[in-house]
Amino acid sequence: MTVIAPYRSGQRPGPDGFAQLLHAEWTKFRTVRGWVIGTIVAVVVAAGIGLLGTGSGQHFCQQVASIGPARSGADCGLPVFRLGPDGEPVSDSFFFVRQPLAGNGSITVRVTSLTGLLPSSNPNGPPAPTRPGLQEWAKAGIIIKQDTGQGSRYAALMVAGGHGVRMQWNYTADTPGLPGIVGPASPRWLRLTRAGDVITGYDSADGTRWAQVGTVTLPGLPSTVQAGLFTASPDDNQESQHLGGGVNAGGGPTQATAVFDHVTAPGGSFTGGYVGSAEIPGTGGYHQAGGRYTVTGSGDIAPIPAGHGGPADAAATLTSYLLGTFAGLIALTVVAAMFMTAEYRRDLIRVTLAASPRRGRTLAAKAVVIGAVSFAAGLVSAIVALMAGTAITHARGYYEFPVAGPTVVRVVIGTAALAAVSAVLALAIGAMVRRSATAVAIVIAAIVLPYFLAVAAVVPLGAADWLLRITPAAGFAVQGPYPAYPQVTAIYSALSGYFPLAPGAGFAVLCGWTAVALAGAAWLLRRRDA
Amino acid sequence: MEATIEVSGLRKRFGSAQALDGMSFTVLPGQVTGFVGPNGAGKSTTMRIILGLDAADEGTALTGGVAYRTLRHPLSHVGALLDAAALQPSRSARNHLLWLAHSQGMGGRRADEVLALTGLASVARRKAGGFSLGMRQRLGIAAALLGDPPVIMMDEPFNGMDPEGIVWMRGFLKSLAAEGRAVLVSSHLMSELQDTAGHLIVIGRGQVIADTSVAALIEAASGERVELRTPARTEAMTVLAHAGATVAATAPDQLTVSGLPAQKIVAALTDGHVPFTEVAAHRATLEEAYMELTRDAVEFPAGGARR
CATH class of the missing domain: 3.30.70.100 (Alpha-Beta Plaits)
Structure with a gap:
């Protein structure tokens, strides 16, 4: 038998780390032109649909003309949003019976009645409210406010039409006190105490046993503030969402009247007047007789939800700029699914796994590559959509619903992360089902379809909320720029940028699905014959 | 590492079909070993198990003494061509080799070398989807040679090749073996291996029927x-x-x-x-010997013709 010297490979082995797998998978991705084009299409489509949406917005002047002079902006220019201390748009108009409060002090009242008037049920009736009834968030009580300017800092303790005693401050914060409806048989005692920057609210049913409702620090409060009684009653929005996503808003202005007695305040006499202005001139006022103060007012002290109420109706929002995200996700998930299923279409997976037998790492490398590509695509499309959307809105004389800078950053990064995780989910599903068409169908049904059903209001609002809670589409919550306020009646729909879950929670749901799918894919990939 | 393939007692069942039923053989360096048997005899399954792609129900398959799945730079140990169609059609030939090279920590220069070696340099930038089957076979061989491995394994590499390609392939396989590599080449047509293989492993129904040198097999069949x-x-x-x-x-x-x-x-x-x-x-052709073997396995019990 001849002895043959064993052959030695002339190739010096390179490193065998995860970086080499990433390099290989990245080379795989970038060398298929269809996938690169598909990714670019995703960016263009996602940004483009948002711009189309921006173009179809309503011009503010048209909006003013259709509503009437009561809401006209200054010379039909950009309307002035009243901004709260944190930069969010707010309503701040109410009837205020006030006195200056110098330094520390306390104001106490008893509220014995809260009644109101709602808009006429006859659509052709008078604009002023005539029908007895109380708006659920009509509010009357005591308030300590930085000054009488709209949007200034405050803390207030009140009875609300249908929500018992509430303590609210700086427009967005709200915490409950005693429940129940106020009336002569069940009066409510309210007390606000200022000590430095700290304001504390107490309530009581009998004026002797007091409970703290809440305490808040309002930094930078001047030494002399305005304190007193107030009444407000927001518009009655008879909104209903109908098929196709539209929102019918009926209703109109309301007013409320509250009766106070046992008023204890350190200052001198009270003066009455509106903060802001009466929505319907002539409503609102107060009189005092024998220690009883009767205060009538309309308006609201609350944040303005995007897409609802007053000037926000016609404002362009971040959400409308990003409306094309779902279409971009379709393109991206198709590319991501094919990045995996193409391996199976022609048994290329055997070449891949022969080159890198550690299957879990191979899957991880694919996920990282497609995730990074999709993150970049999502980032670019979100930035382009927001910048172009803002530019177009301004150029056409439309106006935008204000959003704080950090929120914009979160929405942009969130959109990129949504794209990345959705793509990884598509990849994982592709690895499990191994067929492009099936994988794409599952991914679209899991991510895009629930979102679309919810946004287009094909399903009722309650069902839409559940779709956006439990399906991977919950991840769209990262695009929600504004929180929903329970203390403001509105339809908080996905179309307006409101999601049932907080951004982090919604994203966590998507990540959870993706982790499960990825684990399943890794298990099957390891277990199955290639 | 040793340039060997050692397969021992492999069993593999697909549903009701027993694909491998105690497959055992060893492939030694320095010669082309033909791996022949009718379609469905278990050639491809055996090769997939050697590469760690399929898991055997029983038995072991080692390359150079170790299980393939434990290799860190597998392409520098074993080069395999299982299916020439296993590529992304829209990717160019060079890019196909490039990602493979990157997965082993190698660069693009090695891809260019194996393209030249297999005569594909002029079509390196063309989409592999437009290649004829013969060109794809060459590309598959280029991929198998990427890591310059001591063990080479090819499943039906002659499929779809024109006569010129077949002649080239025979010479190429022999030269690889002459360098001291272990070369295992499967075929369902014995004639393709005539003058190429020095050793034969003939299988049928998932078992080895004959494991013998070509000369001994012909002598035995000639009678x-x-x-x-x-x-x-x-x-x-x-x-x-x-x-x-x-x-x-x-x-x-x-x-x-x-x-x-x-x-x-x-x-x-x-x-x-x-x-x-x-x-x-009378001198039997290899084809005749093979037909005789596969017609009736009892005439040549696996043990009887062993070295």
Whole structure:
């Protein structure tokens, strides 16, 4: 038998780390032109649909003309949003019976009645409210406010039409006190105490046993503030969402009247007047007789939800700029699914796994590559959509619903992360089902379809909320720029940028699905014959 | 590492079909080992198990003494071509090799080298989807050679090749083996391996039927048979049958005689005054030997023909 010297490979082995797998998978991705084009299409489509949406917005002047002079902006220019201390748009108009409060002090009242008037049920009736009834968030009580300017800092303790005693401050914060409806048989005692920057609210049913409702620090409060009684009653929005996503808003202005007695305040006499202005001139006022103060007012002290109420109706929002995200996700998930299923279409997976037998790492490398590509695509499309959307809105004389800078950053990064995780989910599903068409169908049904059903209001609002809670589409919550306020009646729909879950929670749901799918894919990939 | 493939007691069942039923063999370096058997005999399954792609129900498969899945730079140990169609059609030939090279920590220069080695340099930037099957086979071989491995394994590499390609492939395989590599080449047609393989592993129904050198196999298949050429076929058959031989007519003027040595055949024909023009020992072709083997495995029990 001849002895043959064993052959030695002339190739010096390179490193065998995860970086080499990433390099290989990245080379795989970038060398298929269809996938690169598909990714670019995703960016263009996602940004483009948002711009189309921006173009179809309503011009503010048209909006003013259709509503009437009561809401006209200054010379039909950009309307002035009243901004709260944190930069969010707010309503701040109410009837205020006030006195200056110098330094520390306390104001106490008893509220014995809260009644109101709602808009006429006859659509052709008078604009002023005539029908007895109380708006659920009509509010009357005591308030300590930085000054009488709209949007200034405050803390207030009140009875609300249908929500018992509430303590609210700086427009967005709200915490409950005693429940129940106020009336002569069940009066409510309210007390606000200022000590430095700290304001504390107490309530009581009998004026002797007091409970703290809440305490808040309002930094930078001047030494002399305005304190007193107030009444407000927001518009009655008879909104209903109908098929196709539209929102019918009926209703109109309301007013409320509250009766106070046992008023204890350190200052001198009270003066009455509106903060802001009466929505319907002539409503609102107060009189005092024998220690009883009767205060009538309309308006609201609350944040303005995007897409609802007053000037926000016609404002362009971040959400409308990003409306094309779902279409971009379709393109991206198709590319991501094919990045995996193409391996199976022609048994290329055997070449891949022969080159890198550690299957879990191979899957991880694919996920990282497609995730990074999709993150970049999502980032670019979100930035382009927001910048172009803002530019177009301004150029056409439309106006935008204000959003704080950090929120914009979160929405942009969130959109990129949504794209990345959705793509990884598509990849994982592709690895499990191994067929492009099936994988794409599952991914679209899991991510895009629930979102679309919810946004287009094909399903009722309650069902839409559940779709956006439990399906991977919950991840769209990262695009929600504004929180929903329970203390403001509105339809908080996905179309307006409101999601049932907080951004982090919604994203966590998507990540959870993706982790499960990825684990399943890794298990099957390891277990199955290639 | 040792340039060997060691397969021991492999069993693999797909549903109700027993694909492998105790497959055992060893592939040694320095020669081309043919891996032959009818379609469905278990060639591809065995190869996939060697590469760690399929898991065996029982048994082990080692390359260079270790399980493939534990290799860190597998392409520097084993180069395999399982299916020339296993590529992304829209990716160019060079890019196909490039991602493979990157997965082993190698660069693009090695991809260019193997493209030149397999004669694909001029079409390197073309989409592999437009390649003929023969060109894809070359690309698959280029991929197998990427890591310059001591063990090479190819499943049906002659498929779809034109005659020129087949000649090139034979020479190429032999040169790889001559460098000291272990080369395992499967085929369902023995003729493709004629003049190429030095050793043969013949399998059927998931088992090894014969594990032998080509020379030994042909000798065994040739038996004690004699080719006889005669213008008087009928007389010759009568005379030889009388003498105790088994005679089969293979052509109008040709007989194959067994059971009688050549000298006795000549004597019997001379005695009977039967004219003949040629008497020669029968030499079976590899194809015949293979047909005989796979027709009835009992004639050549695996142990009987072993080295």
